Each structure stands twice: as C-alpha cells, then as structure tokens.
Amino acid sequence: MARTSRQGEKAISGVAKREAQIQWSIAGYIRLSREDGNEESESVVNQKKILFQYLASTFEGQYTINDFYVDDGLSGTDDSRESFMRMTQDIEAGKVNCVLCKSLSRAFRNYSDQGYYLEYYFPQKKVRFISTGDPKIDTYTNPEAITGLEVPITGLMNDRFAAKTSSEIRRTFDAKRRNGEFIGAFAPYGYMKDPKDKNRLLLDEEVVPIKRNILLWFIRDGMSLAGIAKRLNELGVLNPTAYKRSQGHAYCNPNMEINDGLWVSSTVRRILTDQMNLGHMVQGKQRVVSYKVHDRVATTPNEWFIKENTHELTFTQEEYDKAQRLLLRDTRTPEGGRKIYLFGGFLKCADCKKALRRNPVKGIVYYNCRTYVEKSKQKCTKHSIREEKLISLVLTAIQKQITLLDGLSDIAEQVNLSARIDTGNKRIEKMMQEKHREKDRIRTLKDGLYEDLKAGVLDSEDYFHMKAKYDEQARQVADVIENLESELRHSEKEADSENNALTLFLKHKNIQQLDRALLVELVDTIYVHEGQDISLEFRFTDEPERLMAFAKQK
Numbered sequence: 001m002a003r004t005s006r007q008g009e010k011a012i013s014g015v016a017k018r019e020a021q022i023q024w025s026i027a028g029y030i031r032l033s034r035e036d037g038n039e040e041s042e043s044v045v046n047q048k049k050i051l052f053q054y055l056a057s058t059f060e061g062q063y064t065i066n067d068f069y070v071d072d073g074l075s076g077t078d079d080s081r082e083s084f085m086r087m088t089q090d091i092e093a094g095k096v097n098c099v100l101c102k103s104l105s106r107a108f109r110n111y112s113d114q115g116y117y118l119e120y121y122f123p124q125k126k127v128r129f130i131s132t133g134d135p136k137i138d139t140y141t142n143p144e145a146i147t148g149l150e151v152p153i154t155g156l157m158n159d160r161f162a163a164k165t166s167s168e169i170r171r172t173f174d175a176k177r178r179n180g181e182f183i184g185a186f187a188p189y190g191y192m193k194d195p196k197d198k199n200r201l202l203l204d205e206e207v208v209p210i211k212r213n214i215l216l217w218f219i220r221d222g223m224s225l226a227g228i229a230k231r232l233n234e235l236g237v238l239n240p241t242a243y244k245r246s247q248g249h250a251y252c253n254p255n256m257e258i259n260d261g262l263w264v265s266s267t268v269r270r271i272l273t274d275q276m277n278l279g280h281m282v283q284g285k286q287r288v289v290s291y292k293v294h295d296r297v298a299t300t301p302n303e304w305f306i307k308e309n310t311h312e313l314t315f316t317q318e319e320y321d322k323a324q325r326l327l328l329r330d331t332r333t334p335e336g337g338r339k340i341y342l343f344g345g346f347l348k349c350a351d352c353k354k355a356l357r358r359n360p361v362k363g364i365v366y367y368n369c370r371t372y373v374e375k376s377k378q379k380c381t382k383h384s385i386r387e388e389k390l391i392s393l394v395l396t397a398i399q400k401q402i403t404l405l406d407g408l409s410d411i412a413e414q415v416n417l418s419a420r421i422d423t424g425n426k427r428i429e430k431m432m433q434e435k436h437r438e439k440d441r442i443r444t445l446k447d448g449l450y451e452d453l454k455a456g457v458l459d460s461e462d463y464f465h466m467k468a469k470y471d472e473q474a475r476q477v478a479d480v481i482e483n484l485e486s487e488l489r490h491s492e493k494e495a496d497s498e499n500n501a502l503t504l505f506l507k508h509k510n511i512q513q514l515d516r517a518l519l520v521e522l523v524d525t526i527y528v529h530e531g532q533d534i535s536l537e538f539r540f541t542d543e544p545e546r547l548m549a550f551a552k553q554k
Contacts, residue, residue: 024063024128026055027087027096031071031106044072047102054100054132060141066096091125098140103133118146180281180307188276189240190314201281201311210237211314214271219322222340222516229263239263272323275306279313282306322520342516343367343390343526350527350535352380364388367528385532394526395514397536401522405505432484439477446470 030047048068055063067090069083090096099122101107108114118139122129128140137145176183181199190207194200210232217223217231232239238246242261275282284305286298315323329345347356349369356367357374365387371380446467453463505522525537 022061024061024098025066025096026063026098026100027066027090028068029084029087029099029101029107030068031081031084044070047106050102050132051100054130058132059100059130060138063098066090088121091127097126098128098130100130100132102131104131104135104137107131174284174305177281177283177305178307180310182281183283186244188274189243189271191276191311203312203314207243208314211271211277214268215315215319215323218268218272219319219326219520220517222342224340225265225268228268229265232263232268237263239267269327272327275320276311277314278308278317278320279311280306280308281310322517326520340516342514342519343387344516346519346523346526348525348527349380349383350529351383354380356383356528358387369528381530383528383530385528385534389532390526390528390534391514393534394519394523394536395511397534398508398514398518398522399511401536401538402505402509402511406509428484432481435477435481435484439474439481442470442474442477446474 028048028051030044030051032044032047051068055065067087069087071081071083087096087099091099099107104114108117118129121127122139129137130139131137135145139146173183176199182193182201183199187193187201187204190204190211191201192204194202214228214232217228218225223231238261271277282304284299284303326345341358343358347367348354349356349371352369352371354369354371357370359366359368359373367383367385367387367390369380369383372382449458449463449467449470452458453460458466508518508522511518522538523536524539527535527537529535
C-alpha cells in the first residue's frame with residue numbers, strides 16, 4: 001500500500017541534511033487495545049490521523065508509506081499481534097526502514113520487549129523508530145533519546161500498567177465465572193449464546209440430537225469411540241470446529257490447519273466427559289502463563305470454575321455417570337468393527353486378578369486367563385470358559401440378585417424412610433439448638449445495653465444504635481429458626497421420595513437377555529474361577545446386607 005513520496009515541509013537539518021538522499025519506507029503501526037473500549041481518542045481512525053499529521057508537519061526526510069499495520073482489539077501484551085509480526089517480516093525483507101507509531105505503549109508489549117526492539121533489533125536492522133507522543137522519540141534525528149531516563153521509565157510504567165490491567169480483568173472474569181456467566185468468545189458445541197444475554201447459554205437444537213445419539217450409541221448400543229466417530233463421518237456430520245465455521249463464526253484454534261472437518265475418537269470422548277452437558281457451567285480449564293506470556297496451559301480440576309444448573313441439560317446425571325464408568329474400562333472391539341465386546345472391561349481371573357483374554361476358535365469364543373496365556377503357565381491356570389456359557393451364568397446371577405432385592409423391597413422402604421428421618425432430624429435439631437443459643441446470647445447483650453446506659457457507659461445515641469443492631473440480628477436468627485422448624489415438619493414427606501440403589505436393580509425385574517448396558521448399570525466386575533464357575537461383584541454390594549441387618553433389628 002505504498003504512498004506517493006514527498007519532501008518534508010520542515011527544513012532538513014543536522015544529520016538529515018547531510019544524508020537527505022535517504023528514502024524512508026514507513027510502516028505506520030497502530031494498535032487498539034480491547035481495554036480501550038470505545039474511547040474515540042484511542043480509535044484506529046484517530047491513531048492513523050495523528051500519524052498523518054506528524055508526517056505532514058514534523059517528519060524530516062523523503063518518505064513513502066509502505067503500509068499501515070493495524071492490530072485492532074488486542075492487548076499490548078498479546079503474542080498474537082499478527083500485524084506487528086507482519087511488519088517485522090517486511091523489515092526483514094527490506095521493505096521497511098522506518099517505524100512510526102503514536103506512543104511507546106502502542107508499539108511494545110512490555111518493558112523488556114521495548115528494550116529489545118529499541119536497543120537491539122531496530123539498530124541492527126538500521127530501522128528508524130519514531131514515537132509521536134510523550135516521550136517523543138526519533139532515533140534518526142535524536143539517537144540519544146533512547147539512552148536517557150525518560151524512555152525506560154515510561155516503558156516500566158507501561159509495563160506495570162499492563163500488569164495491573166491484566167490482573168483487574170482477570171479478577172472480573174473470575175467473578176463472572178464464579179457466578180456462572182459464560183465469558184468465552186464462542187459457545188461450546190451444542191450451545192449458543194442467548195441473543196439477549198451473551199453470558200447465558202441456550203441449547204442449539206440442531207446439535208442436541210447429534211450429542212444424544214453419541215451418548216446412546218455409547219452406553220446403550222455398546223459402540224466404541226472410534227466406531228461412533230466413523231458413523232458420524234459416514235452420515236456427513238461436521239465435527240465441532242467445522243460446524244462453528246459453517247455457522248459463520250470466525251472460530252479458530254491451534255489445530256485449525258490440520259482440521260479436515262472429520263470426527264475422531266478424542267472429540268467423541270470430550271463430548272461424553274463434558275459436564276456442560278449436565279447443565280453446569282464449567283470454565284477455567286486453561287489459563288495463560290502470565291500477562292507477558294500468552295501460552296495457554298491446562299489447569300487441574302480443582303482450579304475449574306463450576307456453577308451448577310445454569311442452562312438446560314443435554315445428558316441426565318444417570319446417563320453421564322454410566323458413560324464415565326464405561327470410559328474407565330479397558331475395552332476391545334472386533335477388528336474393523338464398531339461395537340465393544342459384550343464383556344469388554346468386566347472379566348478378571350479370580351486367582352491372579354488379571355484381565356481375561358478373548359480367544360475365538362472356529363466360530364466359538366473362549367475366555368482365558370491372560371497371565372496363563374501370555375506370561376507363564378506356572379503363575380496361574382487357564383480359567384477357560386466359553387462365552388455362551390458365561391452369558392448364561394452372568395444372566396442367572398443377575399436374576400438371582402434382583403429376586404433377592406425384590407424380596408427386601410418392603411424393608412428397603414422402611415430403611416430409607418428411617419435413615420432419612422433420623423439423619424435429617426438430627427441435623428436440623430442440632431442447627432436449631434445452635435440458633436437458640438445464639439438468640440439467647442443476643443438477648444443477654446441487648447439487656448446489658450440498658451444497664452450501660454444507666455451507668456453512663458453509653459450515651460443515648462450509642463444505645464439506640466447498638467439496640468437497633470441487636471434487634472436486626474435477633475430478627476435474622478428468628479427467621480432461620482422458623483425455616484428450620486418448617487424443614488423439620490416436612491422431612492418425613494421428603495423421605496417418601498427417596499431414591500436408592502434398589503431402584504437400579506428392580507427396574508430390570510423381568511430381564512431375559514444380557515446386554516452391555518445392563519452390565520454397565522449393575523455389575524462392577526465378573527470373576528472367572530477355574531472349573532467354569534463365576535462370581536459377580538455388583539455395584540452397591542452392601543445393599544442386601546444393610547437391609548438384612550435392619551430387618552433383624554425390628
């Protein structure tokens with residue numbers, strides 16, 4: 001974007017007069033910080049106007065304008081200043097030998113950055129640097145300017161200002177995160193920003209069915225992560241990145257260049273593990289190293305900001321928990337297949353506790369101890385069992401467990417009611433005792449005020465001020481006591497709706513066929529013994545014992 005060269009209107013003096021033949025190719029650098037907001041004085045248009053005025057009235061020498069390099073809406077400490085980096089590339093290519101900007105704070109990210117460019121990079125590349133604001137700098141007509149105290153002091157002040165601003169912005173963002181307000185530039189996959197409130201999320205109805213299919217294919221149909229990704233690609237479903245781009249969003253990430261719009265296993269896993277699907281706002285999974293270093297690093301889960309029930313859910317808690325249990329299991333899929341094997345991640349040798357190996361032989365599937373087959377026949381025995389028999393034994397064991405629990409269902413209702421009432425009442429009664437003690441303490445303090453007034457310890461103004469304070473405290477405590485009494489009255493009613501582990505088993509009361517979803521819901525581990533016998537470790541294994549113990553007490 002070269003402009004017509006001209007002779008500076010001011011008289012050329014000093015060094016400029018002796019070397020008037022130099023043709024300056026100017027890069028006008030402009031940056032509008034996101035912290036500037038809508039301040040007109042700092043706008044891109046006005047910065048450009050200032051630079052033009054300087055060239056017209058003050059610049060010494062002949063020049064052409066190579067280009068204006070504008071980073072709009074970026075922090076001065078932002079490493080992604082694309083226009084600044086493009087300017088340095090033009091300097092390297094010999095297209096630019098003069099950099100013109102409004103002020104030091106517009107040009108440099110921090111104190112060390114300023115020192116590097118002014119004292120090393122620009123002199124090495126024989127580049128003239130001009131800052132039109134205070135301190136005014138022209139390294140060609142007044143090279144001593146950068147060696148004085150004003151320039152480094154200004155740079156240090158700019159650096160401290162950037163640090164303070166960054167800290168204040170971070171505190172503001174953290175407060176929003178704690179309140180459950182969404183602060184990201186782009187809504188997560190499956191959501192969209194509320195047009196009336198950019199900090200609130202709404203469901204993206206186009207994507208919800210896709211995410212529901214992913215979940216159900218995984219927990220109900222037993223499909224592997226890779227199988228789900230392959231099915232989505234065959235259906236022509238765009239992956240999250242490609243979908244956002246297709247919606248007109250200027251979305252980008254570090255892997256944009258290699259993203260082909262196709263699904264992969266890791267993307268499916270991220271969707272299945274994302275707590276945002278439960279209706280909870282989860283933010284702060286990454287942070288920048290510092291206000292100077294903008295590399296992003298992962299944070300630990302205890303550093304995340306989680307606010308529950310901020311938007312509509314996509315997965316129920318039960319579905320989500322089932323998916324997490326499945327993801328923790330060591331699973332296998334047939335070569336070229338998509339579904340996980342029925343017993344994948346469930347089978348263990350009853351003796352060495354190692355996983356069993358699946359071994360198909362002439363159309364018949366056997367399971368054998370992995371230690372025996374792969375390591376040493378002296379360390380364990382074969383523990384061989386046919387899959388067909390294993391299915392029958394496991395189904396029978398589950399049916400027996402359901403029958404046992406069904407017979408204890410009446411007792412379970414009494415247990416849950418009793419436990420809920422006992423636990424709830426004790427908690428409420430303890431809190432009420434504490435509040436009554438607090439009420440008595442306030443009354444004692446309040447009674448003592450009158451004695452202090454009579455004794456002259458307090459004047460009437462202090463007396464009425466402190467009396468009003470104690471009256472307010474007493475009112476607040478009385479409100480709490482009333483709420484606790486109300487909760488106590490309703491505790492038995494709430495106990496009637498108690499859900500417990502028994503429900504998980506009894507809803508499969510008439511089960512006649514074994515599938516992976518059933519195993520995930522009810523079974524933790526299946527142990528295979530030598531001699532084709534098995535034992536199951538159910539989820540909530542202490543439930544029958546708890547019920548039987550309660551029955552004996554009655």
